[in-house]
Amino acid sequence: MPSVAGEVGLRKRGPGYRAIGVPGRAGLLAYRARRWLRSPRPYLMLVGFVLTLGLWYLLVEVLKAPRFKDLPGLTVVIREWLSPQPTFGISLYSAEYHQHILLSLQRVGTSFVLSTVIGVPLGLALGSSQRIKEFVFPVFELFRPIPSLAWIPLSIVLFASGEASIVFLTCIAPFFAATLNTMLGVQSIDISYFRAAACLGANRWQTFRHVTVPGAMPFIFTGLEISMGLCWFSLVAGEMLSGNYGLGYLIIYSFMNISYPNIVIGMLTLGFVGYTTSALVRMIGRFLMRWRSRELALAS
């Protein structure tokens, strides 16, 4: 019989075999970075940023276009942002700025954890049991289209502290995203896997633990990435209504105090922090689903 080595392209290396073209983690990373740098993508990205910022600069500070001349200009914002003694009190060096970021991060973290801890198990239950789905899902679907903003009055009545109501508001949208994606994830699992587990003698709990959960994982992490975005989305709405700190609060407060550059600083900071947290979720997902990234890397 021909050896497998010939058949699938396995090569002896060290004590075991390894498929050719399946580099280690570091190798894969370096390879991806090199390919990325050789592709037009990073340069196009740069052009995109330059064009956007250039347009901003042109409209506000060079042309002073009508309706645009009162907006904070690019150079003003950057100078303010980097200044050790900012005119309006907010810059990379001010403790207050860090306080805003930290508090928003804390709220988003709490909300993200809460919505995941409740949403993912609920989604797994909805996907696994037709009976649970029958009595939970209609209620769920009725509440899902209600935007978090509509929950503001009730959340104020419901929670004594402003902090709790902000976290509650921030939880709603990501909770629905996490639950729904998890449920779809379970439903997307090929029935052959369940049957295979059954004829290999796995009981219900083992099937849940070894088939349902890992099988739904790709959908779960898509859901969590979306829900991280939604956390930031709803957080700002909550913070604009109550609280004394947070990036949403900073934006609305700066508007009322006519410290316009701070509005833009707050907005861009939201962009950076939001992107970073989403990237973090994506990285955790990739780590937990190495089987999948290897598969995808080989397929491409």
Added chain:
Amino acid sequence: MSAVLAARANRAHAGSARGALRIDNAVKRYAARDGAVLAVDHCSLDIAAGEICMVVGPSGCGKTTLLNAIAGFHSLDGGTIHLDGELLCGPTRPLADPNSDRVVVFQNGALFPWKTVLDNVIFGPVMQGKLRRRDAIEKARHRLDEAGLGGTEGAFPGELSSGVRRRVEIVRALMNDPSVLLLDEPYRALDSLTKSVMHEALLEIYYKNKVTIFFITHDLEEAIFLGHRVVVMTTRPCKLKKILEVDIPHPRNYAVLTSPRFRALMEEALEAVQAEARKAFDAGEREGA
């Protein structure tokens, strides 16, 4: 006639104490728009312990339904299935319990893509608590080596070719020391060169572990090359049309493909299958019109 006798002897010598499968008057109906559709119509089949029984028939004829009934994925509406004299399913218990004495190898493959080859292979014994993880790993390594799959332990299924995946899946099934191996067109998606390698690999595994094999296929060459018997099914509803005794002695290798006896069997099988395929095609045409 002597050829048939020789084949019987051949089958008896396949020699295994367990895995005798008896299907009696199996009936399965499906609900459809215009009433119930009969998928399996009073099908009876006796499979000896350690026999390789190849089941051939047009697409959608109900072969898989039969396999699913044996495995315990579908219930029967009538008839009984016995394994070594014990009732698997019948009127009192329409749905058999899925159990590791009847392991299925699936059409599209069902290795868990999120587990490494090794974790896939030890899944059965570890889940059932039959072996401790360490002992299971030792047994798995041994079985993988035996099947020429040494070195793939750490790989995820997605990193392997489909041919290797199928072989791993068969090893995973055999780790449970089943009485019956149920294969549902496992090589359907493979190219013919890979297939020929797979056939010899399967036989090699079979000679080491004499299990009963219930193998569904469309491929006549595959059926005759591997099987002790080839069972030709009619188009829907699924009934027995013809049983071909393949009186070519085991162990076989690819040389038999060119032998006159193989050709003669091939001709006989083709004739039976062709008529059914034609009927199935015409029925499809009518439905489409």
